[in-house]
Amino acid sequence: MFKRSYALLALLVIAGMALAACGPAASAFECTDALGCVTVGPGEPIHLAYAMVISGADETLGVDSRNGVEVAISQKGQVLGHDIQLTGEDEGCSAEGGQAAGTKLAADPTIVAVFGTSCSSAARVAVPLLSQAGFAIISASNTAPDLTEAGNENNHPGYLRTAHNDEIQGAAAAQFAFEELGVTQAATIHDGSLYAEKLQEVFATTFEEMGGTITTTEAVDPNGTDFKGALTSIAATEPEFIYMPIFVNAGSLITRQAKEVPGLEEVRLMGADGMFSPDLVEGAGDAVEGLFLSSPDLASFGPEYQSTFLPKYEEMFGTEPISVFHAHGYDAANMVFAAIEQVAVQDPDGTLHIPRQALRDALYATKDFKGLTGNLTCTPTGDCADPKIAVYESHPGQFPPDRIWP
Amino acid sequence: MLRNWTQRVTLTDIIVWALGILILIGVIWGSIVTLNTGKYSTSTWIDLTITGLALGGVYALIALGYTLVYGILRMINFAHSEVFMSGPFTATFAAQALIALGWWNTYPILSLVIVMLVSAAVSASIAILLERIAYRPLRHAPRLVPLITAIGASFFLQYTFRGLYGSGLKPFPDMEIFSGFWLIGTVRIFKTQAVAILGAFIMMLVLYTIVQRTKIGKAMRSVSEDKEVAALMGINVDRVITTTFALGGISAGIAGILYLLLFPVAHFFMGFFPGLKAFTAAVLGGIGNVPGAFLGAMVLGLLESVGPSLFLDGLGIPAPNQLKDAIAFTILVFILIFRPSGLLGERLTQAKA
Numbered sequence: 001m002f003k004r005s006y007a008l009l010a011l012l013v014i015a016g017m018a019l020a021a022c023g024p025a026a027s028a029f030e031c032t033d034a035l036g037c038v039t040v041g042p043g044e045p046i047h048l049a050y051a052m053v054i055s056g057a058d059e060t061l062g063v064d065s066r067n068g069v070e071v072a073i074s075q076k077g078q079v080l081g082h083d084i085q086l087t088g089e090d091e092g093c094s095a096e097g098g099q100a101a102g103t104k105l106a107a108d109p110t111i112v113a114v115f116g117t118s119c120s121s122a123a124r125v126a127v128p129l130l131s132q133a134g135f136a137i138i139s140a141s142n143t144a145p146d147l148t149e150a151g152n153e154n155n156h157p158g159y160l161r162t163a164h165n166d167e168i169q170g171a172a173a174a175q176f177a178f179e180e181l182g183v184t185q186a187a188t189i190h191d192g193s194l195y196a197e198k199l200q201e202v203f204a205t206t207f208e209e210m211g212g213t214i215t216t217t218e219a220v221d222p223n224g225t226d227f228k229g230a231l232t233s234i235a236a237t238e239p240e241f242i243y244m245p246i247f248v249n250a251g252s253l254i255t256r257q258a259k260e261v262p263g264l265e266e267v268r269l270m271g272a273d274g275m276f277s278p279d280l281v282e283g284a285g286d287a288v289e290g291l292f293l294s295s296p297d298l299a300s301f302g303p304e305y306q307s308t309f310l311p312k313y314e315e316m317f318g319t320e321p322i323s324v325f326h327a328h329g330y331d332a333a334n335m336v337f338a339a340i341e342q343v344a345v346q347d348p349d350g351t352l353h354i355p356r357q358a359l360r361d362a363l364y365a366t367k368d369f370k371g372l373t374g375n376l377t378c379t380p381t382g383d384c385a386d387p388k389i390a391v392y393e394s395h396p397g398q399f400p401p402d403r404i405w406p
Numbered sequence: 407m408l409r410n411w412t413q414r415v416t417l418t419d420i421i422v423w424a425l426g427i428l429i430l431i432g433v434i435w436g437s438i439v440t441l442n443t444g445k446y447s448t449s450t451w452i453d454l455t456i457t458g459l460a461l462g463g464v465y466a467l468i469a470l471g472y473t474l475v476y477g478i479l480r481m482i483n484f485a486h487s488e489v490f491m492s493g494p495f496t497a498t499f500a501a502q503a504l505i506a507l508g509w510w511n512t513y514p515i516l517s518l519v520i521v522m523l524v525s526a527a528v529s530a531s532i533a534i535l536l537e538r539i540a541y542r543p544l545r546h547a548p549r550l551v552p553l554i555t556a557i558g559a560s561f562f563l564q565y566t567f568r569g570l571y572g573s574g575l576k577p578f579p580d581m582e583i584f585s586g587f588w589l590i591g592t593v594r595i596f597k598t599q600a601v602a603i604l605g606a607f608i609m610m611l612v613l614y615t616i617v618q619r620t621k622i623g624k625a626m627r628s629v630s631e632d633k634e635v636a637a638l639m640g641i642n643v644d645r646v647i648t649t650t651f652a653l654g655g656i657s658a659g660i661a662g663i664l665y666l667l668l669f670p671v672a673h674f675f676m677g678f679f680p681g682l683k684a685f686t687a688a689v690l691g692g693i694g695n696v697p698g699a700f701l702g703a704m705v706l707g708l709l710e711s712v713g714p715s716l717f718l719d720g721l722g723i724p725a726p727n728q729l730k731d732a733i734a735f736t737i738l739v740f741i742l743i744f745r746p747s748g749l750l751g752e753r754l755t756q757a758k759a
Contacts, residue, residue: 055573057673192728219725223679225669228457229714230727236445248575253669260587260596262453282577283671 029345033355035134038112040082042350048073048336049108050088051101051116051126057249058093060277060322062118065140067321068329069115071312072337079337080344082352088115091122093247098122102129111135112354113336115329119274120144120195124154131156134356136363138336138384139163140328143273144198148381155381158360162328162335162373164296164387166195169272170202170245172389173294176405177241178210180391181268187215187239189230189254191222191246199245199272215239220250227254228261235263245272252283259287268292276324276392278399288394292404295324296373297390299403305372320400328385331371335384339363422743429740432721439720446715452593454712460599460668462707463606467661468684469691469699470613471533471654477630477694478650481549484556485536487681488563489655493529494662495567495672498576500524505579514583518663526659532563533655534648542644568674578670602664609660610700613653617696622649630694683710683734690738692751701749709734 031037040046050069052062066088073084089101098117105114106129113136117123123142130137139147139161146152148165177183188204190196204214215237218230231254234242242264244254251271258264270292271280281288298305305327313321339362345353366384369376374386392401440446468490475483483489504510504517540559544552584597617623628636629646637643665680666672683706691702713733718726741749 055568056675057573057575059573217725219728221728221731224730225679226457226461226711227727229454229711229730230725232446232450232454233715233719233727236450249671249673252575252671256670262449262594279575283575285577285580285670 029347029351029353031353031355033357035356035360037356038110038354040352040354045083045085046079046112046340046352046354047085047087047108047110048333049105049111049114050086051091051098051105051114051122051130052088052118053093053097053122054088054090056092057279058119058247058274060248060279061093061141061274061325062091064321064323065115065118065325065329067313067317068140068326069333071309071316071326072330072333074316075308075312076334076337079340080346080352081350084337091117091119091126093119093122095121095125098124098126099129102126105135106130106133109133112340112356112359113138115140115332115336117142118325119193120147120198121193123147123159124194127154127156127159131158134158136160136336136339136356136360138332138363140332141273141325142195143169144194145202146194146198148379148383150381160335160363160378160382160384162332162371162376162384163325164385164389165383166199166202168387169294169389170199171206173243173245173270173272173391174203174206174210174212176292176294176391177243177270178207178212180405181241183241183268184212185215185239186212186241186243187218187234187237189218189220189234189242189244189246191220191250193222193247195274196244196246200243203243203245220246220254222247222250224250225253227257231258231261231264235261238263239267242267242269244269245274247274248277248279248283251275252280252288255280255284255291256287270294270391273324276400278322281394281397281399281401284394286396288396291394293392293394293401294389295392296328297388297403298324298327298400299390300374300388301327301372302370302374309372327372331369331373331376334371335363335366335369335376338369339366426740426743429736433717433737436717436720440716441720443720445719449592449594451712454715455708456593456595456599456603458708458711459704460602460707461711462687462704463603464661464665464668464703465680465684465687465707466606466700466703467609467657467664468680469688469703470610470657470696472685472688473691473693473696473699474617474626474650474654476688478626478647479541479545479552481541481552482556482685483536483541483654484553484681484685485540485559485563486533486654486658486685487677488560488567489529489533489536489677490658490662490681490684491672491674491677492532492563492567493525493527493655493659494578494666495571495576495674495676496528497521497525497659497663497666498578498672501579510579511582514581518581522660522663525663526656529659529662530652530655533651533658536563537648537651542647564674564677571674573674576672578666578672580670581667584667598667602668605660605664609657610696613657614696616653622646626650686735686738690741690748692748695748695750698748698750705749706734706738709737713737 054062089104091097091101114130117126118141120142137159141163143163143166145167146154188200190200220230273295276293276295342362343358366378376384378384390403391405393404394401471486500521510517540555587594587596625641625646687703687706688699691698710730714726714730
């Protein structure tokens with residue numbers, strides 16, 4: 001009995017060695033790419049992954065972008081005769097979640113490109129891991145400026161984004177407040193996240209350059225529930241306007257509680273794209289009336305957005321888009337498809353070789369790419385967006401809110 | 407005498423005392439400077455105090471669940487935060503149903519009672535099931551085992567609710583009769599806050615009476631004293647323990663509705679932080695002690711709400727409100743250094759544990 005199993009084992013080992021020996025010989029392709037190549041066998045799918053927030057209070061942000069990617073995959077069907085497989089991890093919109101998602105994805109060498117992250121805080125820790133693993137990383141909703149700032153320690157090779165840079169969103173919000181509303185005294189609130197802190201910083205700088213005054217900057221706990229203390233401190237500085245580019249959970253509670261703090265009843269509040277969600281309208285109830293939100297200008301999207309994308313989205317997911325970065329996800333996916341088609345080497349038997357560095361280079365070289373969100377051209381540090389920001393005004397029970405500016 | 411003293415005092419003691427004195431000086435200095443600058447008016451301070459009391463009331467009702475169970479089983483029921491979450495989470499659906507019926511604003515008090523009953527019933531059932539399934543089989547296991555089980559049960563419940571109802575926010579509808587505030591002189595009290603403080607206080611009295619004045623309360627106290635002897639005296643220990651969990655669940659369910667009146671958004675993770683705070687409050691007041699849980703919760707609520715503005719503003723620390731938990735927990739450490747068994751805790755001369 002023992003002998004027979006040993007014989008079997010020996011046979012298997014020999015067979016394995018023989019296979020290994022003739023493996024490379026069967027393929028004429030030799031990978032010379034600096035980061036190596038991904039080999040996709042005949043009939044196997046091309047493996048793409050996402051790292052987005054798909055649970056918790058901010059889930060609409062990530063789920064919406066993922067839906068955008070899935071619409072693109074479904075429309076595309078196949079790339080060079082291969083199906084596309086999408087798997088993913090939840091980055092939880094936090095540094096810890098980003099760490100976990102980044103580590104898991106980085107361990108899978110079959111992944112070609114990663115869509116994500118959703119939140120800049122997660123990007124800060126996940127992107128270095130994914131970049132190290134050789135993937136192309138393309139985010140549909142990271143907006144923190146330092147992620148694509150040349151020379152910044154948070155800018156990593158292989159990272160690109162189709163979302164706008166917050167240098168633009170923050171400045172647009174400041175312009176809206178100062179020029180359109182005519183306020184000169186503003187307070188800001190952030191939640192310690194990379195996204196919120198940078199965005200309010202850009203707002204504050206621009207607002208002060210225009211001649212306004214920032215009365216105070218408060219920070220709150222994104223998981224907190226009682227913000228009266230912070231709002232009372234703000235009320236003591238008598239602002240006319242509060243800019244709070246935070247997320248849904250804290251955002252909806254602050255919107256409610258601001259109405260209950262003496263001195264803030266009439267003060268106008270403004271959030272940013274991180275709060276652009278039906279959950280906010282539900283969570284804030286009647287207090288949402290008059291809340292301003294800045295976000296990518298959905299009205300500026302190309303005609304295919306209305307005619308092709310939206311019907312397809314509704315057909316696949318049974319709902320209208322639930323946040324604002326679905327079209328950015330769609331564009332990101334199509335950019336990756338185009339880049340793969342450009343650089344992949346195909347064997348006669350259908351085996352596909354995708355060189356990693358070449359794929360990154362092709363993505364960075366994207367020029368005048370006709371996407372839903374505009375004509376995308378990537379900078380050498382990965383900013384690909386053709387950004388147009390609009391301001392929306394919220395009303396109870398209504399989503400999406402009314403576009404009012406510009 | 408002096409030699410005796412130097413022998414007893416260790417370096418650690420000196421460091422701990424120095425730390426305590428430093429914190430005390432910081433607190434006093436910060437408060438004096440803040441009050442001197444006059445940045446906040448008297449009515450602001452009263453506002454913050456009332457907010458703190460309302461928050462404290464909710465913490466108190468959750469803390470009761472920890473303290474009752476600890477009193478009887480000497481175990482920390484870490485799944486209690488999910489007992490707290492399950493009731494109000496389910497009650498948001500009941501509230502939607504009441505709105506659909508048109509009762510919500512026509513019979514507001516009745517509606518509030520109904521959602522409270524739903525919430526209390528769900529929380530109590532979850533607590534009883536938890537005890538029956540997760541804790542009773544392990545009652546004679548080493549003490550760490552039920553503790554770990556509790557953490558597991560906590561995750562299980564959280565993700566079950568997430569799986570069943572999704573991870574989005576579930577709004578709790580506003581009640582017209584509780585919107586706005588009462589003006590007493592120049593002091594504004596929001597009606598929701600008044601209801602929360604009052605509700606917590608009444609609930610507290612009811613529970614205290616049950617524990618101190620009724621037959622089942624007497625049984626609970628005797629089981630807490632000594633399980634074996636209580637059993638020999640003819641007390642059905644299992645039933646007493648189940649009742650204890652049920653009481654903790656009911657008070658958590660009521661706390662959940664009061665919490666939703668204050669912060670009207672429910673989600674599957676809503677139990678975690680209030681649960682942690684309430685546990686802290688129970689320890690602060692002296693775990694196992696019912697009035698202690700109430701006192702500890704009020705102190706914690708006040709520290710969180712008044713603390714950042716009072717202590718830190720004066721020290722010139724920017725954006726002090728994000729540090730409210732740091733303040734609350736620093737003071738907690740400070741108090742436990744000098745009173746390790748909590749504010750009203752029994753002196754551990756004859757260790758029960």
